[in-house]
Amino acid sequence: MPLAFLTAVYFDGLPWWFPDPVRLLKATTALTALGITKWYSSGRSNPSERNMHGRVVLITGGTSGIGASTAYELARRGAQVVLLTRQPASDPFLAEFVDDLRARSGNQMIYAEQVDLADLHSVRQFATRWIDNAPPRRLDMLVLCAATVLPPGSERKETPEGVEALWMVNFLANFHLLGILSPAIRAQPFDRDVRIVIPTCSSYIAAPKLDDELDGLGMKGWLDEEWTPARAYARSKFALMVFAKAYQKHLDAYKRPDELPMNARVVLVDPGLARTPGTRRWLTRGSLWGLLLYLVFYLVVWVFLKSPHMAAQSVLYALMDGGLGRGAGGRLIKECMDVDLARKDVEDEEVAKKLWEASDKLIQRVEKEQAVKRARAKKEQEKKEEEAKNKARVEEIESLIGSIKQGKANAKGAEVKKGDANEAPKKGKKKGKTAGNNAK
Numbered sequence: 114m115p116l117a118f119l120t121a122v123y124f125d126g127l128p129w130w131f132p133d134p135v136r137l138l139k140a141t142t143a144l145t146a147l148g149i150t151k152w153y154s155s156g157r158s159n160p161s162e163r164n165m166h167g168r169v170v171l172i173t174g175g176t177s178g179i180g181a182s183t184a185y186e187l188a189r190r191g192a193q194v195v196l197l198t199r200q201p202a203s204d205p206f207l208a209e210f211v212d213d214l215r216a217r218s219g220n221q222m223i224y225a226e227q228v229d230l231a232d233l234h235s236v237r238q239f240a241t242r243w244i245d246n247a248p249p250r251r252l253d254m255l256v257l258c259a260a261t262v263l264p265p266g267s268e269r270k271e272t273p274e275g276v277e278a279l280w281m282v283n284f285l286a287n288f289h290l291l292g293i294l295s296p297a298i299r300a301q302p303f304d305r306d307v308r309i310v311i312p313t314c315s316s317y318i319a320a321p322k323l324d325d326e327l328d329g330l331g332m333k334g335w336l337d338e339e340w341t342p343a344r345a346y347a348r349s350k351f352a353l354m355v356f357a358k359a360y361q362k363h364l365d366a367y368k369r370p371d372e373l374p375m376n377a378r379v380v381l382v383d384p385g386l387a388r389t390p391g392t393r394r395w396l397t398r399g400s401l402w403g404l405l406l407y408l409v410f411y412l413v414v415w416v417f418l419k420s421p422h423m424a425a426q427s428v429l430y431a432l433m434d435g436g437l438g439r440g441a442g443g444r445l446i447k448e449c450m451d452v453d454l455a456r457k458d459v460e461d462e463e464v465a466k467k468l469w470e471a472s473d474k475l476i477q478r479v480e481k482e483q484a485v486k487r488a489r490a491k492k493e494q495e496k497k498e499e500e501a502k503n504k505a506r507v508e509e510i511e512s513l514i515g516s517i518k519q520g521k522a523n524a525k526g527a528e529v530k531k532g533d534a535n536e537a538p539k540k541g542k543k544k545g546k547t548a549g550n551n552a553k
């Protein structure tokens with residue numbers, strides 16, 4: 114058949130239905146280029162596996178994008194996944210998400226615990242609950258995927274506690290969480306190979322320096338005039354990386370009672386640009402017009418940006434690769450490979466020390482202020498409740514008095530009526546007598 118076709122082409126030329134060869138070549142080249150670009154921008158797949166059965170994983174940001182893909186992959190492999198979520202576990206959407214994750218992964222060991230990363234008190238409540246648990250809870254992995262981005266042109270936002278929102282969610286909450294969980298991490302048995310995986314972003318390369326004025330960090334007034342969403346995001350990721358390096362040193366400095374070396378490692382991961390809800394919000398500027406353009410140019414987005422599943426590959430590699438459980442921690446992973454840091458000041462100990470001290474100070478200050486506010490609010494609430502109770506008591510007494518009065522009045526009325534009723538027949542008798550007399 115192909116031979117007959119080729120002979121016919123040779124003698125008679127191309128049949129009428131056959132496309133123009135030049136066009137065909139152009140189309141094939143374009144499609145091949147598209148395929149190669151897509152394949153390249155999708156990134157590498159995780160080549161490592163690890164027995165995840167029964168391992169306990171705490172994951173922030175596990176309800177969306179890269180975090181959701183990571184949570185699914187871990188659950189599929191049998192890990193016990195604890196999703197640290199902004200909403201309470203009773204939230205109907207979250208409950209449905211957890212049910213769906215359980216059904217898809219065939220793993221029932223998936224739970225949600227509320228930790229609002231925009232709230233230091235919420236972070237403390239969860240973390241202290243975790244470390245206070247008796248017996249101590251197993252902890253194999255911490256995956257800190259949660260982050261927030263604001264579209265370009267957005268106004269600077271603060272959390273209800275008064276901390277700049279991006280600084281709080283992307284950096285300070287992680288600093289606080291790891292700070293409180295530190296004893297639980299250090300106390301894990303030696304053979305556990307604990308990993309703390311922290312996704313970062315290559316935007317850290319363009320982040321402004323963390324200068325000497327770290328005292329007002331994240332608070333109103335701190336470098337306000339320089340604030341843009343992109344700078345704030347990059348700065349928060351840069352600070353997170355500086356802290357991650359310092360946290361590894363903090364862990365390494367711990368002398369275990371069994372005198373064995375530290376078994377917990379921090380791994381930084383750059384997942385690459387992905388088509389996640391966060392990226393979509395950023396690309397569309399959170400507007401309907403932006404969303405329309407996003408849909409129109411979706412092919413471009415699809416070709417150049419990774420799927421959340423592919424972006425999660427480096428995170429999974431950081432959690433599962435055996436080699437990362439040996440040697441020094443604090444490595445940076447990109448495309449499932451160990452890569453060098455693009456900025457040397459990520460490892461600057463002086464900057465790390467200042468950042469650590471300033472963050473501690475900031476947390477102390479905010480927590481104190483919030484504790485006073487909470488105590489005041491509690492007092493006011495108690496006062497209101499007391500007043501409401503007193504009012505209710507007074508009303509009860511008044512109504513009791515009212516009903517007693519009413520009762521007395523009713524009794525009096527009844528007596529009067531009874532008296533009237535008793536008197537009426539007497540009068541009637543007299544009348545009868547008189548009538549009789551009259552008749553006589």
Ligand SMILES: NC(=O)c1ccc[n+]([C@@H]2O[C@H](COP(=O)([O-])OP(=O)(O)OC[C@H]3O[C@@H](n4cnc5c(N)ncnc54)[C@H](OP(=O)(O)O)[C@@H]3O)[C@@H](O)[C@H]2O)c1
Pocket residue numbers: 173174175176177178179180197198199200228229230231232257258259260261282312313314315383384385386387388389390391392
């Ligand atoms: N996507 C990319 O192109 C890209 C590139 C480089 C680095 N990264 C990094 O990769 C990680 C994951 O990114 P992503 O794009 O997959 O994220 P995403 O889709 O935007 O999801 C963010 C997650 O963080 C959670 N979150 C936000 N604020 C929170 C709060 N106050 N308390 C608790 N949870 C909160 C969200 O919870 P809700 O579901 O409740 O909103 C959501 O689960 C981030 O660290 C990001 O910086 C991403």
